[in-house]
Amino acid sequence: MAKTAESQCPVARTFGIIGQRWTALILRDLLLHGACRFQDLQNGLVGIAPTTLSKRLKALENQGIIERRFYSSHPPRAEYVLTRKGRDLGPIIEAMRDWGERHAETPSPDQPES
Numbered sequence: 001m002a003k004t005a006e007s008q009c010p011v012a013r014t015f016g017i018i019g020q021r022w023t024a025l026i027l028r029d030l031l032l033h034g035a036c037r038f039q040d041l042q043n044g045l046v047g048i049a050p051t052t053l054s055k056r057l058k059a060l061e062n063q064g065i066i067e068r069r070f071y072s073s074h075p076p077r078a079e080y081v082l083t084r085k086g087r088d089l090g091p092i093i094e095a096m097r098d099w100g101e102r103h104a105e106t107p108s109p110d111q112p113e114s
Helices: 003-008 010-020 024-034 040-042 050-062 090-103
Strands: 068-075 076-084
Touching: 010 090, 024 040, 024 050, 024 068, 024 076, 024 090, 040 050, 040 076
Parallel strands: none
Antiparallel strands: 068 076
């Protein structure tokens, strides 16, 4: 598929935003738990490197899907929350979960669970 056709395809554009490894699981955790601190997400996503988590959060923030809210200024501490745009991804994540329950085999020990 040509680059131009992909950029016009809504599925390709959505996948371009949420299709990287760990991104859907970050969204899952924020949908399930609401506001989360970096460490909360790190603890919930067994196996994710801190640099990867940081990159995924920054990308989601740049896309307007999450927002970083500071709850302490000294030292600066933040939590991540879904924006309205991010909450609109809820049905997609839920559909992925439902499909996985019906059709996907149990993950091997080295794969993250949802």
